[in-house]
Amino acid sequence: MSRWQRLFDSNERLFWTLHSAGWAGFAIIYYIGSFLHDVRSIWVFIILLNAYSGWLLTIPLRYVFRWARRQHPLKMVITVILACYAVALLWAVVKNINYWEIYKHGYRPEAWYMYFTNTINSLIMVGCWSGVYFGIKNFQMLQKEKQNALKASTMAHQAHIKMLRYQLNPHFLFNTLNAISTLILLKENNSAEKMVSRLSDFLRYSLDNDPIKRVPLGQEIKALRLYLEIEKVRFDDRLEVLWDIDETCESALVPSMILQPIIENSIKHAISKMEQGGRIAITARTFGNDLLMDVADNGPGADIKNGQLSREHGVGLVNIKERLQSLYNRNFAFSIEHNQPSGVRVRIRIPYEVKDA
Structure with missing residues (x-):
């Protein structure tokens, strides 16, 4: 079995691999996108800190979504929306603290709406994470259904072949036993x-x-x-x-x-x-x-x-x-x-x- 096959055969290994790779990709893209903004090591540290906090805060979503998938569709949708908003809001607060306290050394914005500017961006990112999660889960479910259908088809195909094959035994056996009976009657x-x-x-x-x-x-x-x-x-x-x-x-x-x-x-x-x-x-x-x-x-x-x-x-x-x-x-x-x-x-x-x- 290949390395990739082992990866996709284990849900735990697949989740942690994609989860970590996704947040690492977020950090790289964010750094490239803000390269002209600041190239100092402190800015790289803030990006890594934000990515790590996002990595940490979205882990509970996996277990919330796992529970939600077993619920009624309306209840599942409400649960997913509320969970995404709560995580996005918490992540926005963490990012603000990282930016204001570490990067700006205690800076506080004067306008009240500045406290929520990170929430929309955070909500988009958490929404993307959730979309990828459900997309992979639905793909796995479809693949499993296809495998089950293929297995059932294969079993039916094999049963058909066996039926055809064993159908010959009684046919031949009847003719031969009839011949043996004739030989016995003829002494x-x-x-x-x-x-x-x-x-x-x-x-x-x-x-x-x-x-x-x-x-x-x-x-x-x-x-x-x-x-x-x-x-x-x-x-x-x-x-x-x-x-x-x-x-x-x-x-x-x-x-x-x-x-x-x-x-x-x-x-x-x-x-x-x-x-x-x-x-x-x-x-x-x-x-x-x-x-x-x-x-x-x-x-x-x-x-x-x-x-x-x-x-x-x-x-x-x-x-x-x-x-x-x-x-x-x-x-x-x-x-x-x-x-x-x-x-x-x-x-x-x-x-x-x-x-x-």
């Missing part, structure tokens, strides 16, 4: 046991990763291999997976479980529909400052309108787009298109970022 207990074991490992990875944080793609690939091993228990030789992952992409940060619903979608709508099975190709590479990821299948294809699948009740791909929108705002691309010669291809482009060392 394929060994296959069911393997599937349960891999499901346990996969869900442990899924639940252990914070949905807000991103993970290295290499770590995500390991989880996808677990998932595909689960699916291979169901499809055996009917499921072929081709991996083409550039080594430079292994450390790239990606949202956890971002590719799994795409692969699940391919298995559900492509591989399971083909009697001879099919193939899923998973690709990742870099292009400039971006990370490009593709998931393509060679299934029967699907109706695609305006870059979206025309299927109803699907949550996986819609979920992915919402997560990318929440995490990257507009700095991403998500497209669904026809694969050649058949099937569906899903492309994702996100910024290429790696974890700090």
Whole structure:
């Protein structure tokens, strides 16, 4: 934390710094303004004495104003005006004494109004001090409200991302448990046991990763291999997976479980529909400052309108787009298109970022 940050984080330190700096500035400006009046050391002493008395007398205003800010507006205004006038009048008396007794050696003005000539100037100065005080307090209050609003927005944003992320777990879990149930009914207990074991490992990875944080793609690939091993228990030789992952992409940060619903979608709508099975190709590479990821299948294809699948009740791909929108705002691309010669291809482009060392 920098020195300036520490200064503004402490109200006590900020008050005493600005309070002292303000009165020091008053003394400097007053001396410069009256430089032609007198350059003797006695005059400099009077200026310093007046600045010090002003510094001392305005300190109680801080505590009066702190109390006044908690009162009804009309009561606050009356309190501030009376307090400013009382301090200004007292400071004017002190300045007169300093000027008459020390600088003029016991001088007394003959005209009665001369006793009040310093009051207006003093009132203006105290008024400026009060204005700066309330200005800083109101600024701090607005900043605090902005921080609270930003914090609330951030918490809501994070909750939205977590909701989107965890929405996938029941979706995937339902499909897998249904498959395990089928294996048990078919008396394929060994296959069911393997599937349960891999499901346990996969869900442990899924639940252990914070949905807000991103993970290295290499770590995500390991989880996808677990998932595909689960699916291979169901499809055996009917499921072929081709991996083409550039080594430079292994450390790239990606949202956890971002590719799994795409692969699940391919298995559900492509591989399971083909009697001879099919193939899923998973690709990742870099292009400039971006990370490009593709998931393509060679299934029967699907109706695609305006870059979206025309299927109803699907949550996986819609979920992915919402997560990318929440995490990257507009700095991403998500497209669904026809694969050649058949099937569906899903492309994702996100910024290429790696974890700090």
